[in-house]
Amino acid sequence: MSTLCEIRDLSVTYDDQPNPALGHVTLDIAAGRRLAIIGESGSGKSTLARTLAGLLPPRTRVTGEIQWTGGTPPCPGRDLGLVFQDPSSSLNPVLTIGEQVAEGARQHVGLGWKQALARAQEMLERVRIAQADQVLRAYPHQLSGGQRQRVVIAAALAAKPTILLADEATSALDVVVQAEIVALLDDLVRDAQMTLIFITHDIALASGFADRLAIFKDGRLMEAGPTASVLAAPAQGYTRTLLQSHLDLTSPPLVEEAAT
Ligand SMILES: Nc1ncnc2c1ncn2[C@@H]1O[C@H](COP(=O)(O)OP(=O)(O)OP(=O)(O)O)[C@@H](O)[C@H]1O
Ligand SMILES: [Mg+2]
Structure with missing residues (x-):
């Protein structure tokens, strides 16, 4: 190794x-x-x-x-995805989930807005958020704490980091x-x-x-x-x-x- x-x-x-x-x-x-x-x-x-x-x-x-x-x-945000303790403080309350998860792919991978949103949906599905297409348009306060942390993980993964x-x-x-969430992280890093x-x-x-x-x-x-x-x-x-x-x-x- x-x-x-x-x-x-x-x-x-x-x-x-x-x-x-x-x-x-x-x-x-x-x-x-x-x-x-x-x-x-x-x-x-x-x-x-x-x-x-x-x-x-x-x-x-x-x-x-x-x-x-x-x-x-x-590079943090690109090669290194970051997830912190409190998902509420990692998410911007006035931006939709889609905007926030897509941001990493836009900024670091250079995807256009439409492609980045498609990537965001793919990442939400990968962190097993049900009805990902609807959640894309939701705001953080409309989700549970566990869902918010899944969203933060999805956002960290959107630029396909190696760490x-x-x-x-x-x-x-x-x-x-x-x-x-631990089982999810375990699967994600393995895959x-x-x-x-x-x-x-x-x-x-x-x-x-x-x-x-x-x-x-x-x-x-x-x-x-x-x-x-x-x-x-x-x-x-x-x-x-x-x-x-x-x-x-x-x-x-x-x-x-x-x-x-
Ligand atoms: N920005 C900072 N300025 C000054 N001291 C700090 C700063 N951040 C942490 N410290 C101090 O450094 C030490 C280590 O803190 P650190 O946050 O790394 O611990 P931790 O293991 O992450 O703790 P926790 O489990 O509470 O998150 C502590 O004594 C803390 O008070
Ligand atoms: Mg700490």
């Missing part, structure tokens, strides 16, 4: 901050695979996402390097919709052989489909490796804690069950 990029000793410090948001991160990202970036709030996950997408705020200090295969970083970067893309959704970088605080969710896990805490990469080996033998005490807290929350209460 070829490498998409090599992150070497990467540190990122925001302008007004004394401490780095990311410190000395070294990590390889494989092309065409599903990598989950896992960590609690403030562990630096979104900072890594912004660094990969070239979207850090001005005056952020970055040391170390990211080497992209092919030499140049991916999809999803930052807490399912965290605002209820568990059933969350599972549907298109895209690289998926899936950011979440939920190790259980990520373990269900990611090929590799990278566990962050306080801006440090604690552990990275194939999902099965991280789960079978978590090298770091922190990963064990994450796994344990998940087990505590989701295991059935055996004693009580036996008593009823």
